[in-house]
Amino acid sequence: MKIIIFLLFTVLGLAGCGGKESAEQAAQDESQKMLMMDEVTAIDELPSFLKEGLSKEEQDELRKQIMPTLDDGLTPEERFQKLRRDAEAGDPDAQNALGAMFYTGEAVSRDAAGNIMDYDPVSAAGWFFRAAEKGHAEAQFNLGLLYLHGDGVEKDIETALKWFTQSAEQGNADAQNNLGVIYLTGEGVEQDSDEAIKWFEKAAEQGNEEAKENLEAVRSGQN
Template identity: 65%
Template sequence: MKTIAVLLAALLLAAGCGNKSSTEKTATNEAEVTLMGESTTAGELPSFLKEGLSEKEQDELKKKIMPTLDDGLTPEQRFLNLRKKAEAGDAEAQNGLGSMYFSGEAVSHDAQGNPLSKDPEAAAGWFYRAAEQGHADAQFNLGLLYFTGEGVPQDKTKAVELFTKAAEQGNIDAQNNLGVIYLLGEGVEQNTNKAVEWFEKAAEQGNEEAIKNLEAVRASQKASQKPSGEQK
């Protein structure tokens, strides 16, 4: 069981399966397709685990799945321990440290010494170190930064490469992202069949976003196959 959970809010992209203009991407039959944009960090439950739970119930769940949070260490001590492991080459620690820099849990300063609310450049550096070791979550996180252009120059082609590496290792958010990317043709040639393939892989693992995306794609395909006189 992972001891780190999601950090970033999801990016929502509306997409149709048919033609789209260069300035606007609209949803076919009002179907919305979701691109997950979440990197990982310690101390927070994923949004899908929070649903329907009170704060007390969330705290109890944290104790069950995040036992390292009960280690008695201060945030500063935990950060120093994590950095020590990261500097020694531990990919899991490198990914966690990158997440702390991205979220602002690790305090950084600019050239003038002013504190930064978050440090995506430092985050990208740590994600890169872990990604180079084949760490799937770090590959996903670094891919997200390349997709959005945070901490690194925006490069959607590079993002696709990283998402693919993570997805091939079973990272379900990367699989869902690739589905959306192929559906929209962002950084790749638009390919609905590949989009469906990646959505199916994530959906088979129970990813709710991928399941909804599959439903949206199939609804659009079904509607496009109807004779024009039958469409409402």
């Protein structure tokens, strides 16, 4: 039985790189950490690993999702600074978008030694956490993925499940699909096919293709 595990950010592909700092700690240490980092905004080009397999139209759409204000007349640097100000002022949309930029490398970070980091999952986790605490469904989904993989935070399936559930209950189809996978495989929870099907159905009703395929695979396996 083939089960497709959909593990994408809402706006970006997820790469694997473990971390040991919790999102809570990342959020608390963000201001101190920024003293060690030189942040700039990259040119309006997607990183190469995000472009792979995408048409020009799909790349343009992804770029708009990552930075929805590309047509605002601002330079990349001005746009990043505005987003950062909005995030620091508590705007959850800006906080989630800033987290996505740190994860993709769209916002470039330097470590304490001054070396440029390809991407910064710890800072991403901190910003996702701030937005997730405010009930931002996409940030909750993104944070759940980081906990699922231990990327920028300590791997914790239980915490991933918590954030996926909060996001799914708000109607996020990707979180619903991931919940279905977790319950189906029993990773970190008691295996529950009925619960898995419930979440696959909710996601499939919203047109989520991965959930449709997962649902079909589950039902085929039951026959």
